[in-house]
Amino acid sequence: MEPQILRLNIAGLPLEWLHWQEAVGLFARGLVVWTLGENVRTVKGGYSRIDCRQSRIELPSILASDGERVARPRTIYPLSNRTLFARDGYLCIYCGKQHGQSELTRDHIVPKSYGGLDVWENVVAACRRCNQFKGDRSIESLGMELLALPYRPNLAEYMALQNDRRILSDQMEFLSGQFSKNYRTL
Numbered sequence: 001m002e003p004q005i006l007r008l009n010i011a012g013l014p015l016e017w018l019h020w021q022e023a024v025g026l027f028a029r030g031l032v033v034w035t036l037g038e039n040v041r042t043v044k045g046g047y048s049r050i051d052c053r054q055s056r057i058e059l060p061s062i063l064a065s066d067g068e069r070v071a072r073p074r075t076i077y078p079l080s081n082r083t084l085f086a087r088d089g090y091l092c093i094y095c096g097k098q099h100g101q102s103e104l105t106r107d108h109i110v111p112k113s114y115g116g117l118d119v120w121e122n123v124v125a126a127c128r129r130c131n132q133f134k135g136d137r138s139i140e141s142l143g144m145e146l147l148a149l150p151y152r153p154n155l156a157e158y159m160a161l162q163n164d165r166r167i168l169s170d171q172m173e174f175l176s177g178q179f180s181k182n183y184r185t186l
């Protein structure tokens with residue numbers, strides 16, 4: 001799978017995941033201030049008219065850039081099933097079995113019908129069976145337990161979860177320096 005490039009602002013806060021072509025655009029416009037990590041791709045450019053040599057851009061796994069767009073890190077992390085399931089390690093948080101994304105569902109711990117909100121703190125990954133069994137009832141009334149407590153990811157955690165299956169080890173190493181104590185590997 002094509003690795004994605006982690007874009008930071010110059011203060012080192014993560015901004016977004018880039019496709020390599022977007023990264024080339026930043027280099028071409030002279031917006032890359034510093035880089036980290038291994039080379040993930042070498043891109044050949046045009047030929048110089050002076051010495052006829054072909055230009056090359058070595059794309060790193062992490063780059064920090066200045067510039068016009070999204071220089072400020074995001075503060076809202078949309079709750080999607082993809083990031084939620086990644087947060088919960090693709091486990092059903094009730095029975096503990098590991099599942100593929102298509103077999104998991106978003107379960108509201110406090111059911112929506114009881115005023116439970118669709119927020120990170122109130123949702124977990126659950127298999128269809130456990131979700132159906134639980135239905136609109138509370139976990140206390142059913143004697144069910146959560147294997148891990150839900151949490152709202154911080155910026156670095158959110159970025160890691162977003163790119164969960166494709167993240168490179170040096171990107172993970174960088175982001176994990178900004179993880180909270182909530183982050184876990186299930």
Ligand SMILES: [Zn+2]
Nearest residue numbers: 092095127130
């Ligand atoms: Zn289950």
